[in-house]
Amino acid sequence: xxxxxxxxxxxxxxxxxxxxxxxxxxxxxxxxxxxxxxxxxxxxxxxxxxxxxxxxxxxxxxxxxxxxxxxxxxxxxxxxxxxxxxxxxxxxxxxxxxxxxxxxxxxxxxxxxxxxxxxxxxxxxxxxxxxxxxxxxxxxxxxxxxxxxxxxxxxxxxxxxxxxxxxxxxxxxxxxxxxxxxxxxxxxxxxxxxxxxxxxxxxxxxxxxxxxxxxxxxxxxxxxxxxxxxxxxxxxxxxxxxxxxxxxxxxxxxxxxxxxxxxxxxxxxxxxxxxxxxxxxxxxxxxxxxxxxxxxxxxxxxxxxxxxxxxxxxxxxxxxxxxxxxxxxxxxxxxxxxxxxxxxxxxxxxxxxxxxxxxxxxxxxxxxxxxxxxxxxxxxxxxxx
Amino acid sequence: xxxxxxxxxxxxxxxxxxxxxxxxxxxxxxxxxxxxxxxxxxxxxxxxxxxxxxxxxxxxxxxxxxxxxxxxxxxxxxxxxxxxxxxxxxxxxxxxxxxxxxxxxxxxxxxxxxxxxxxxxxxxxxxxxxxxxxxxxxxxxxxxxxxxxxxxxxxxxxxxxxxxxxxxxxxxxxxxxxxxxxxxxxxxxxxxxxxxxxxxxxxxxxxxxxxxxxxxxxxxxxxxxxxxxxxxxxxxxxxxxxxxxxxxxxxxxxxxxxxxxxxxxxxxxxxxxxxxxxxxxxxxxxxxxxxxxxxxxxxxxxxxxxxxxxxxxxxxxxxxxxxxxxxxxxxxxxxxxxxxxxxxxxxxxxxxxxxxxxxxxxxxxxxxxxxxxxxxxxxxxxxxx
Numbered sequence: 001x002x003x004x005x006x007x008x009x010x011x012x013x014x015x016x017x018x019x020x021x022x023x024x025x026x027x028x029x030x031x032x033x034x035x036x037x038x039x040x041x042x043x044x045x046x047x048x049x050x051x052x053x054x055x056x057x058x059x060x061x062x063x064x065x066x067x068x069x070x071x072x073x074x075x076x077x078x079x080x081x082x083x084x085x086x087x088x089x090x091x092x093x094x095x096x097x098x099x100x101x102x103x104x105x106x107x108x109x110x111x112x113x114x115x116x117x118x119x120x121x122x123x124x125x126x127x128x129x130x131x132x133x134x135x136x137x138x139x140x141x142x143x144x145x146x147x148x149x150x151x152x153x154x155x156x157x158x159x160x161x162x163x164x165x166x167x168x169x170x171x172x173x174x175x176x177x178x179x180x181x182x183x184x185x186x187x188x189x190x191x192x193x194x195x196x197x198x199x200x201x202x203x204x205x206x207x208x209x210x211x212x213x214x215x216x217x218x219x220x221x222x223x224x225x226x227x228x229x230x231x232x233x234x235x236x237x238x239x240x241x242x243x244x245x246x247x248x249x250x251x252x253x254x255x256x257x258x259x260x261x262x263x264x265x266x267x268x269x270x271x272x273x274x275x276x277x278x279x280x281x282x283x284x285x286x287x288x289x290x291x292x293x294x295x296x297x298x299x300x301x302x303x304x305x306x307x308x309x310x311x312x313x314x315x316x317x318x319x320x321x322x323x324x325x326x327x328x329x330x331x332x333x334x335x336x337x338x339x340x341x342x343x344x345x346x347x348x349x350x351x352x353x354x355x356x357x358x359x360x361x362x363x364x365x366x367x368x369x370x371x372x373x374x375x376x377x378x379x380x381x382x383x384x385x
Numbered sequence: 386x387x388x389x390x391x392x393x394x395x396x397x398x399x400x401x402x403x404x405x406x407x408x409x410x411x412x413x414x415x416x417x418x419x420x421x422x423x424x425x426x427x428x429x430x431x432x433x434x435x436x437x438x439x440x441x442x443x444x445x446x447x448x449x450x451x452x453x454x455x456x457x458x459x460x461x462x463x464x465x466x467x468x469x470x471x472x473x474x475x476x477x478x479x480x481x482x483x484x485x486x487x488x489x490x491x492x493x494x495x496x497x498x499x500x501x502x503x504x505x506x507x508x509x510x511x512x513x514x515x516x517x518x519x520x521x522x523x524x525x526x527x528x529x530x531x532x533x534x535x536x537x538x539x540x541x542x543x544x545x546x547x548x549x550x551x552x553x554x555x556x557x558x559x560x561x562x563x564x565x566x567x568x569x570x571x572x573x574x575x576x577x578x579x580x581x582x583x584x585x586x587x588x589x590x591x592x593x594x595x596x597x598x599x600x601x602x603x604x605x606x607x608x609x610x611x612x613x614x615x616x617x618x619x620x621x622x623x624x625x626x627x628x629x630x631x632x633x634x635x636x637x638x639x640x641x642x643x644x645x646x647x648x649x650x651x652x653x654x655x656x657x658x659x660x661x662x663x664x665x666x667x668x669x670x671x672x673x674x675x676x677x678x679x680x681x682x683x684x685x686x687x688x689x690x691x692x693x694x695x696x697x698x699x700x701x702x703x704x705x706x707x708x709x710x711x712x713x714x715x716x717x718x719x720x721x722x723x724x725x726x727x728x729x730x731x732x733x734x735x736x737x738x739x740x741x742x743x744x745x746x747x748x749x750x751x752x753x754x755x756x757x758x759x760x761x762x763x764x765x766x767x768x769x770x
Contacts, residue, residue: 001485021517044624046477053438053509058516060467063759066626067633073645075624076760077466077473082445088462092431092477099484100386124438131443132406239429239460241451248452257448260458374448375461 003221004097005384007228008037009108009343014181014212014331016114022049022056023068026110029213029339030069033106037217037227043102045069045076046093048085048109049335054124055116065110075102082128083284084370085109086214086338087239087377094237094379097218104227108339110213121209125334128371130245142206142285144246144372146198149287152253153200155302160200162305163286164191167204167328169314170283174325176355179340181210181331191286205286207332214339216346221384232349235363236269236380238262244374253302257376258295258367265365265378266297273297276319276380277361278348280341282369283326293321296367296378315358323348323356338368338377349383388606389482390769392613393422394493394728399566399597399716401499407434407441408453411495414598414724415454418491422602422612428487430454430461431478433470433494434720439509440501450495460487467513468669469755470494471599471723472624472762479622479764482603489612493724495598506594510719513756515630527591527670529631529757531583534672537638538585540687545585547690548671549576552589552713554699555668559710561740564725566595566716576671590671592717599724601731606769617734620748621654621765623647629759638687642761643680643752650750650763651682658682661704661765662746663733665726667754668711678706681752681763700743708733708741723753723762734768 010032017025026047045066052058062076081088086109093107113121126135129144152158168188174180191204217227224231240260243249249256266272273296281296283289290304298319299307307313313321324330324344327337345364347353361383368377395417402410411432430451437443447461466473471494478492498506511520514529537543553573559565571589579588602612609616625645628634634641651657658681666681668674675689683704684692692698698706709715709729712722730749732738746768753762 050444051438053436053512056516057508057512057520059435059465059512060514060629060756060759062466062473063626063756064515064629067629067759072627073625073642075476075646076626077464077470077477077624079462079464079477080444081447081462085462088447091460092462092464092480095477095480095484095486098486099480101480101483123442127438127442127444129445130449131441135442239462240458241448241461242457244445244449244452257458261460371445371448374445374452 001098002100004094004218004234005221005224005231006216006234006346007219007224007231008033009216009346011179011214011340011343012212013179014210014333017211018114022052022058022110022112023064025112025211026065026213027068029215030106033215033217039104039227042071042074042104042106044096044105045074046079046089046096046105046107048079048089048338049111050080050082050085051111051113051124056112081375082370083334084338084368084375084377085335087368090338090342090379091237091239091377093218094234097220103219105218106215107218108215109336111333111335112211113209113333114211133245141372142201143198145285145287146201148252149200152287155253158305161188162308163205164188165308166286166289167191170322170326170328173323174329177325177330180325180329181208182329201285207284207327210331210333212331212333212336214336214343216342230350231384232346232381233384234379235382236265238264238268239377242374244371246372255291255295255373255376257373258292261376261378262296265380269380271380275363276365277363278320278323278345278358279365280322280324280344281367283328284332292367320358323358341366341368345381349381386483387485389479389603389619390606390609390616391619391731392602392604392609392616393418394601394731396564396599396725396728397597398564399595399718402596403499407437407443407495407497408449410497410596411450411598412453414600415491418600418602424489424612427456427459427489427491429459429481429490431464431474431481431490431492433464433474433723434496435465435467435470436496436498436509441497466760467755468719469723469753469760469762470720472753475723475727475764476622476624476762478603479619482605488604490603491600492603493600494721496718496720497596498594498718499596518630526757527586528583530670530672531586533637534585537672540638543690546573547693548590549573550693551671551674552576555707555711555713558708559714562710562715565710565714566593567714586670592669592712595716595718597716597718597721599721599728601724601727615735616769617731617766618769619764620767621650623649623653624762627759629756631757640676640680640758640761642758643677646761646763647681650765654765656765660748661750662748663705663708663730663743664750665707665709665729666752668713669717677752705743708743726751726753730766734766
């Protein structure tokens with residue numbers, strides 16, 4: 001198996017891009033990545049997206065974007081695993097390069113959620129759940145996660161305020177991120193007093209709805225010096241699934257797909273959670289962030305609040321979590337989120353993160369979830385040169 | 386790069402499966418494949434689908450199907466490249482095995498088109514075209530292909546009847562296929578006198594709308610004897626893109642994505658068109674079949690009708706084309722079609738095709754298109770044992 005490097009990346013700011021079409025949005029990110037790498041073209045384009053069929057009337061996005069970028073007849077397809085589409089696309093692109101089939105592969109994702117009229121974006125996002133046994137009965141993502149958050153607080157005697165404090169940290173980080181959708185600081189009270197969405201989840205526990213695109217270019221590690229001065233190695237990468245229906249889980253307070261995917265990725269990289277300097281994790285809701293931190297091995301199960309209080313997840317802590325602001329503040333253009341995470345961690349490891357920079361970051365992790373934990377994709381990146 | 390084998394396959398009959406959900410339909414095909422291979426589980430599930438978000442309110446189909454099959458925490462995702470989704474999924478699964486990342490991978494596809502109310506299925510299928518520059522202006526797939534068919538007949542002085550005769554051959558083949566949606570013979574008059582859909586295309590020039598699922602299991606070629614008595618090798622596999630917008634093509638009468646993908650696949654397999662014994666090609670409309678046969682190298686450009694008249698594509702001809710009946714008679718459950726093709730050619734090479742059998746078939750080809758030629762995926766299979 002060939003080793004794989006990330007040689008460049010590009011991102012758009014996450015916001016409501018009313019004046020950009022799907023292809024223009026991805027094009028903006030892709031052009032930055034193409035400009036920064038000394039590549040002549042792409043052998044393949046493997047792109048994550050969830051909602052374009054619903055919200056932009058567009059499928060066949062691989063060919064659409066290959067055409068727009070002028071890289072036809074490159075091989076192209078779209079990968080979808082709900083909000084984990086970006087992470088799944090990166091895994092698919094990794095295997096395309098690792099196998100020896102393709103040398104220069106662009107991956108990442110694009111999502112335009114703003115165009116959904118009325119409740120249509122919420123319905124479209126709900127299709128990540130079980131259509132027959134959850135969505136049909138009126139469950140939404142926020143309602144399912146509200147049940148989990150209540151149960152977590154009850155089980156581990158965790159104060160509601162701890163979740164608010166996680167959102168505060170995310171916004172503190174995101175305020176330094178020029179690509180963030182919500183780049184401003186908030187207080188505990190902002191979260192506690194914001195509108196109830198599904199008790200106990202309030203508006204500021206939730207990732208916002210926005211548009212964005214992120215692109216990264218992969219190539220064989222041994223060829224990377226030809227294309228870039230500095231690059232990172234994907235040292236580990238894995239995915240895993242769990243029941244799609246939340247009610248069928250054996251343990252509501254663990255994301256088993258995350259536990260398994262992380263375990264596989266750590267083993268592949270021959271690393272452990274304590275080796276990670278910087279992590280971009282999937283915090284759709286503050287409760288999702290809490291479960292993720294525990295299941296990735298960054299703190300004990302049920303102890304998220306204690307670690308947060310001890311500043312374990314801040315700059316200078318045990319692991320710097322979401323210096324981008326995470327889904328909460330950077331934003332969550334669903335099928336692109338996994339692409340953002342790879343781009344952000346690459347940026348950190350190359351020392352190009354400016355005000356977000358984690359000093360001397362050498363090893364980073366990305367963690368992208370589809371549905372309420374039915375799919376997880378984890379990758380571990382290492383500074384190569 | 387590891388060599389890759391197909392060790393088993395399963396298909397459902399293509400028809401209107403009103404009483405089966407998406408997961409049940411794929412489950413029916415998957416269970417046959419799982420029963421025939423001596424595997425204990427799946428390392429990954431990479432499935433093609435185009436329209437489930439629109440027509441079944443369901444995304445996240447990788448996790449959905451992994452859950453239904455009871456193979457969580459296997460890695461899973463969906464691949465989409467419009468009507469080429471199945472072929473793209475197989476390519477993605479091939480790289481997953483070839484890279485060494487995964488050993489036992491199920492791929493193929495599932496599609497339920499019958500549930501689309503009113504014109505909603507037509508709209509959903511139209512999303513394979515350029516939403517902004519084709520679909521928005523009222524173009525449908527049939528209207529775009531009608532323009533191409535008119536231009537073909539004008540350019541090459543091809544009689545309308547030749548296209549009808551291709552449909553007749555497809556139905557003659559499909560009448561022997563227990564999985565076919567339209568398993569009956571027709572005459573030239575059936576086609577010529579059927580309802581006009583978009584002049585000159587009539588109803589019987591078109592592939593029908595139906596539901597179906599096909600699953601195949603891949604593993605490293607060297608491990609295949611552990612899991613199956615007989616198996617085939619994927620000797621070549623490739624994909625390519627072209628402009629998504631038909632009006633932007635440099636040549637309306639060539640499918641450049643097919644030419645390039647076929648060339649890459651032939652080179653990888655070190656074979657030429659004359660080596661192919663049996664081919665399952667993408668004949669959405671009779672004109673698509675004609676262009677495909679020419680661009681795959683089975684006859685000269687513009688000479689499809691002459692070769693058809695010389696019985697080149699029949700049992701006993703130069704290459705037996707679509708013994709399944711092809712999209713025209715077997716049916717075209719879009720995201721599953723590429724999976725059917727792999728299953729059918731594997732069945733042929735293993736000598737298990739019963740009344741469809743091409744005697745002594747050793748080498749077969751599959752050809753799956755997304756959009757009106759914006760993506761093509763070609764694979765070449767060889768009997769291994």
